[in-house]
Amino acid sequence: MLIRVTHDSCPIAPSEITSETLYRGRRDFVRAAGLGGLALAAPSAFGAAKLGEIHKSPYSADERLTPQNSVVSYNNYYEFGTGKEDPARNVGRFKSRPWTVRVEGLCAKPRTFAIEDLLKLAPIEERIYRMRCVEGWSMVIPWNGFPLASLLKQVEPLGSAKFVEFTSAADRASMPGLALPVLDWPYTEGLRLDEAMHPLTLLAVGLYGEELLAQSGAPLRLVVPWKYGFKGAKSLVRIRLTDSQPGTAWNKAAPNEYGFYSNVNPDVDHPRWSQASERRLGEFGKRKTLPFNGYADQVGKLYAGMDLRKFF
Numbered sequence: 001m002l003i004r005v006t007h008d009s010c011p012i013a014p015s016e017i018t019s020e021t022l023y024r025g026r027r028d029f030v031r032a033a034g035l036g037g038l039a040l041a042a043p044s045a046f047g048a049a050k051l052g053e054i055h056k057s058p059y060s061a062d063e064r065l066t067p068q069n070s071v072v073s074y075n076n077y078y079e080f081g082t083g084k085e086d087p088a089r090n091v092g093r094f095k096s097r098p099w100t101v102r103v104e105g106l107c108a109k110p111r112t113f114a115i116e117d118l119l120k121l122a123p124i125e126e127r128i129y130r131m132r133c134v135e136g137w138s139m140v141i142p143w144n145g146f147p148l149a150s151l152l153k154q155v156e157p158l159g160s161a162k163f164v165e166f167t168s169a170a171d172r173a174s175m176p177g178l179a180l181p182v183l184d185w186p187y188t189e190g191l192r193l194d195e196a197m198h199p200l201t202l203l204a205v206g207l208y209g210e211e212l213l214a215q216s217g218a219p220l221r222l223v224v225p226w227k228y229g230f231k232g233a234k235s236l237v238r239i240r241l242t243d244s245q246p247g248t249a250w251n252k253a254a255p256n257e258y259g260f261y262s263n264v265n266p267d268v269d270h271p272r273w274s275q276a277s278e279r280r281l282g283e284f285g286k287r288k289t290l291p292f293n294g295y296a297d298q299v300g301k302l303y304a305g306m307d308l309r310k311f312f
């Protein structure tokens, strides 16, 4: 049975994310990692390893970045709890190594990739993307990663493949949120194949030049900047090519609130919240939300002829 728990609207204003909160999150991380005072001297303020060479991308937005501490301390990752500060607090037992990702389904060369091989698959880029969550907050994040298309091409999708299903890790020993049936675990998401192959669709392995922290979806997560945040499945263990539209965790939990497409659309409100405006983390006041989150020129043609009120 599924207990119906849906996204809550922002419980605290981003401006109230205090230094105390950040300090607490970091102290817990340091303790969990068993590093004691040593971590304080580490090169990264957050304890993550630096990534190697990173290439700039023409797909980056030219906007003010959301500070790294806000990005990693305020987000959703229900496997670690449903509060926005729960992920940063509760990831202590999660390990992103060793890690493999199975890529399978309707393809000529299904394969299991070790994370080390994935990191060498394609040049790591910096992609500065606008991100908008269905609850109404937004950020600008310098992701590091490579196009999902680079990985999918490796397994040679068959002509019959029309969709891609993404499955997140579901490890009860390290993910306390799995004890509650808030979603139909494991977390799954899906894209149509042309959306998945679009050059903007990113497999992220880091942000701000450092490997992803667990709360951001280590070691590998999906980033689809023209869709609401929940399409970005974290800590991926499986990617599967299919001929029919896959079920997704949020679509199953509340189909009237979370459609399969979930394109950012100021004209189609979520049943409980307007989608016309958003609050950029760290800013006062509101901004107008743009169709496809400002990426309409690049992705609008994917939806030509579709009624986006029906396919929301």
Ligand SMILES: Nc1nc2c(c(=O)[nH]1)N[C@H]1C(S)=C(S)[C@@H](COP(=O)(O)O)O[C@H]1N2
Pocket: 074, 075, 076, 077, 078, 079, 133, 134, 168, 169, 187, 215, 216, 217, 228, 229, 230, 231, 232, 233, 234, 235
């Ligand atoms: N596995 C998993 N992936 C997930 C979620 C989750 O609960 N579990 N939450 C989603 C939601 S609702 C959002 S808004 C984003 C937020 O995280 P980010 O800021 O790190 O992108 O992650 C998405 N990916």
Ligand SMILES: [Mo]
Pocket: 007, 076, 133, 134, 135, 228, 229, 230
């Ligand atoms: Mo979200």
